[in-house]
Every structure is written in structure tokens, then in C-alpha cells.
Amino acid sequence: MLTSRGMWFLIVVSLVLTVGAFLIPYYSVVPALVSLTLLIWFVIEWTLFHVRSNAAVSRLNVTRHVLQGGREVPMVWAGLAFEVRVAIENPSLVDIPFAVLEDRAAVATERTAGTAKRFATIPAGSTIEIVYTLKAPSPGLLRFEGVGVRVADLHGFFYRRVFIRDAVEFLVLPPLVDDEGKQRATKRFNTLPPPGIHRLRRAGSGSELLDLRDYRPGDPPKMIAWKASARRDRLITKEFENDVPVRAMLFLDTSEGVRLGPPGNTLLTRMAGVAAAVAQASAGNRDLVGLTTFDESGSKATSPARTKIHMINVLRKLAEVSALQPGVTGVPMEQLTRRAYPLAQDLYPDLMAKRVNSMPLSRLWIPLLDRKWGFLALLVIAVNLLLVYYSRDWRLDSFDSAGYRTRRLVPGWPFFPKLLMFGLFSLWALFWPSTLTLIFWFFHGWRGWFGDRKTELTRRKQLASLFTLQDGTGSGAIERYVADDEVFASRIARFLQLHLLRCPVPLYDDHGRYRFRCLGKAPVLADAIIRAVSRARDNELYVILADLAELGEELGPVIKACRVARARHHHILVIVPWPADVPSPDDPEGATTASSATDDDSLGLKPWGPKPTKTPLAKDKKARDAAEAKRNSLVKFVRDRLTKQYHESFKTLRRELGKSGATVMRVNDGDPVQLVLDRLDRLRGLRSRR
Incomplete structure (x- = not known):
């Protein structure tokens, strides 16, 4: 491909060769010979470059x-x-x-x-x-x-x-967590178990003394209590309490609502980081950890274990779900094309080149008959031809009448030009409706060769050809991608997700409804909790990392599942992700309400009194400032209303789940990892016999 330098060199050499060969060949042949030599050298260089590059x-x-x-x-x-x-x-x-x-x-x-x-x-x-x-x-x-x-x-x-x-x-x-400060306390919690639960004390290899018994052959010498043996005059062996591990099940929400945001700073990424820290800290305490990921379509569970291979698999699963991207529902087709076209040009320059992937001009033609009123053009042409056929205009009856009419034209002209002029005027008078219709038809279709439509359609066809080649489908798929917006949007979304390129997604539809409110994840989460309860052995800790504040009145299945788990003496801890731009409800300075935005200034009210006289420039500036202030006030009002609504949803969630025995906290409220470890230590001391 020629660069701009090569193009200018070729133009200058061609110009000098033309001047030397046709304008000044009699004075000197040097310009022609020099330019011809340079042109031959240019062709040789192009041939060498082409051969080397190939x-x-x-x-x-x-x-x-x-x-x-x-x-x-x-x-x-x-x-x-x-x-x-x-x-x-x-x-x-x-x-x-x-x-x-x-x-x-x-x-x-x-x-x-x-x-x-x-x-x-x-x-x-x-x-x-x-x-x-x-x-x-x-x-x-x-x-x-x-x-x-x-x-x-x-x-x-x-x-x-x-x-x-x-x-x-x-x-x-996920990053490795420093185990210092994340381990359980060596001293067991000195608390009494709730009614109906007692500690399950078993002999094992723990660190706390359980009992003393007589020596039996085969007991290791290091387990002999020498002071007690000396007092009783027989060998006494120490028995230690078995350090029974506790199972912790992590339930991670992977719905589209938590995937929104810039790469690496989504709610899903934060929850995955908390889940990874909990899993690593629990594994350091030799506790069993399981993971269940769920969304509105279903759930996938990993059984609890405490091996290193299992921990790597859990971290791998957390990394995979952290890379999930939201869908492109509601994104305009032009925006999807503008997002994918530069990427396709960078990654597939050989397949996106115009010499192998271009748009024919016939495809850019705008057909008139696709319009609802396009049939009127055919009607005008047909009616005009029928009227001409049946009317038999006198101007075409005979050559004599035509000659008679041409005598009154310009006297100096010969007879034949006069006759030709008369014929043209006669044809125009007969066929002017059809002629104007055909001209309009041409200009209507010719508009497709220029403008934004041509650019958009060309890019879409090139992307369709690329997708067809990648999928291995026939040429008919190109027409389908070009004509069907839904199919093309689905394929271009898969292309962007494959190359990990996010596209800005509108959060609200035309009616102001939130697009990513996933109400279907509530029954899925409830089924996952019930399934975990049915497979549980002892008291377990269920850590739910999910955005449940958006469910509102749809929390019924989750509340019932939590009650079933609490009836089986399991502990439930719900960690809700908190958006970074939403202030905490416990912060009096950040917890703004909608009423704070309903003052006179935010509503655009003006004070009473005479208005001062302003120059036109000052009036324009004042109007712009007032419009900007009103716009900012409206944005602040909407933000405060959404913040208040989110705070109320969180309080409702905490109240309803608290009635069922679950603990609800925000992901940025204190140290959730340490809270989970404290709960595991408490469960370790409150084992119940089944």
C-alpha cells in the first residue's frame, strides 16, 4: 500500500515525465529520461517490497x-x-x-x-x-x-x-490474603449454647484437654500424664477434644445487575474478592468451604472441601465469574457497530480490507417500493402511458402538422432543427409526469450512496461477512445479519464478549424502569439454600453475597428458605454489595433525602420583586446559568430520591431477613471476613448432635 510520500513521489515523477515527453522534447530529453528512470526504479522497489512482505x-x-x-x-x-x-x-x-x-x-x-x-x-x-x-x-x-x-x-x-x-x-x-489477624482465636468462646443445642465433644487430636483415662497398650508415650500417673500409681493417658471443622457455604450472586460497571470495579468483582478472602481464611483454619454461584437462570454448586486443589478450584471459579459481562439489551445498533468495527479492523485487517470485503453500490441503492407510498410512482407512470396511448395527441398525427407548427419558430433556422425542437417539446408535453417520476426515483435511490446510512450499512456488511467466515455459515447468513437487527445484535454481543470489550449499557428503558432488576434469582437462591440444608451434616454457616436490596417484595422465597435453615440450627449471614456512589445509611452527612432537594431553587422558583435591568449579553448568560442550575438541581433531586429509595430497600431487607434469623450487613461495613470467621468459631463451639 502506498504512503502519502509514495503517492506524492509518483505524482511528481509522472508530471515531470509528461512535461518532458510532450512539452519540451525538442529542447532537452534529460527531464524525460530522469523521470522515466525514477519511475522504473519506483516499480522495482514496489516489486521487491511486495515479494519480501509476502x-x-x-x-x-x-x-x-x-x-x-x-x-x-x-x-x-x-x-x-x-x-x-x-x-x-x-x-x-x-x-x-x-x-x-x-x-x-x-x-x-x-x-x-x-x-x-x-x-x-x-x-x-x-x-x-x-x-x-x-x-x-x-x-x-x-x-x-x-x-x-x-x-x-x-x-x-x-x-x-x-x-x-x-x-x-x-x-x-483473587489476591492472596494475609493470614495474620484472620485466624480464629486460640481461646474458645465462653458462651452457653442456645436451648436445645449442646456441645458435641469427641476425642481427637485437638488442642483442648477432654479427659483422662487409663493407659492402654499402643498409646504414644507423649500422651501419658506423668503427674496424674504418679499420684494414682498407674499410667494415665490424656485425651484431647477433637477439633471438628465447620462447613461454610458461600452463595455468590452473578446476575447481570452486579456485572455493571467498569472492568475490575463492578459489584461482582468486590463480592468475589470478599468470597476469596473468606475461603482462604477458612482454609487456613482447616474449615471446609463450598461455593454456589447463581443468577436468574440457575445455580452451580461446588461441594465443601479443604484441600489445596479444592481451594485453587474455588479461586478459579471466582475468577471466571468475575469476568462475566452484562448483556447489550437496549443498546442502539449504531453504537454496537461503532464499538465493534474498530476492534475488527485492528484484529482482522486482512478480512476487513476493501479489496476483499466491500459493499457493492447496488446494495446501497434505496428502493422506492419499500416505502408505503412507493406504489404511487408506478401508478403515475402507468396512467401516463395509458393516457398517451388512448389520447392520440394531434402533435404526433402527421409530419405535415409538425412542419406547419415549426414554420413559426426561429426564421433563420433550417427546417430539421425546427422539427427536432418541436419533437422534443412534444415528447416532454406528453411524458412529463413519467419523466419527473423517474427522475425522483433516481434521486431517491441515489441518496443511499452518501451520508451516514452508507457508512453504517457498509460497516454492518463488513462485520456480517467477518462473522459468517468465523461461524462457517453460508453467504445467506450475511443477508440475515444485514436485514435482521436482533440476530445481528446477538452476534455482535458475542463478538464483544469474546474479546472482553464492554459496551456502555443504558440502565433504564424508555418508561424509566430499571433494565437489570433480576427478580428470577430469588427462587433460584431459595432452592440453592434448601438443597444445601438437605445435604448438611452439622451446623453450617451460609454466607450469601448477593444484591437482594433490589428484590423488594419478591423476597418471599428467600425468607422461607432462611427460616428452614435456621430451624435446622444453621447460621445465615447476608452481605449486600454497596455501590460506591451511594452514601452509607448510617452516615448522617451522606444520607441525603429527597426532601432536601425540594427547595425553591431546585424547583426553579423566583423571588418576588422587581427584576433588575440587564443587557442582552447579561440576559443570555443569566438564562444559561439558570438553565444549568435547574438541570443540576434536577439531577441532584433524582440522585437523592434514588439514594433514599435504596436506603429504604436495604432497611426493609435487613428487617425482613432479621425476622427469620439472618444477619444482614453491607460489604463496606467493617470487616466482613473477620465477622465470618467469628461466626465459624461460634459454630465450632456449638456443634449439635443429629
């Missing part, structure tokens, strides 16, 4: 290694830096004189050292490395698409851009 660039190989802690890893930890090494190998026999290599780094990462871009010369059979360091601040999924390569000649006349696709995905596990 022979070398298409054979480049990419190898990627991700290292953390000095060794290659299949997954990385959040909050810790890791090194990315990309090796580009040129196995061909042709050198690449100049190349710009740029690795497409994963989104939602921070670059701490190095650079992902390098200018280099790639000799034949050599390897070039790109080394840089990244850090993922939150759990989720990292996707490295590949390496973009731009090659050019040393003169800057030609260039070629390719993308070596080497898609690799790495899970980002």
Missing part, C-alpha cells in the same frame, strides 16, 4: 510466555506484577528491513515496566523479543489477542499492516 511477514511466528515469581504460570494473581515475553520469529530466508511490532496488551491491566511496542529490523532466521511488565488490579480474565506488525521500506514509500492472531487467555485469581 515471503517474510506471512510466515512470522509468535510465542508468548507469562512469568510470575520467576517462573512460567498458566494463571496469575491479582495485585502482583507479572512479566510478559513475546518472541517474534522470522523463519523465512528474507530480511525485513524495518518493522513496527506492537503487542496488543490485555484490557484492565496496569503497565509497570517496559513497553509493548518495538521498532526493529528482523533478519532472516532471527527472533525479536518484546518484554514488559503488567499488573492486574482485580480478579477476572486476561486476553492477549496477538501482535500487530507494520512493515515498510527504508524510503517510506510503501507499507503493509498485518495482525498475527495468537489469542491466549489467562485467569486472574
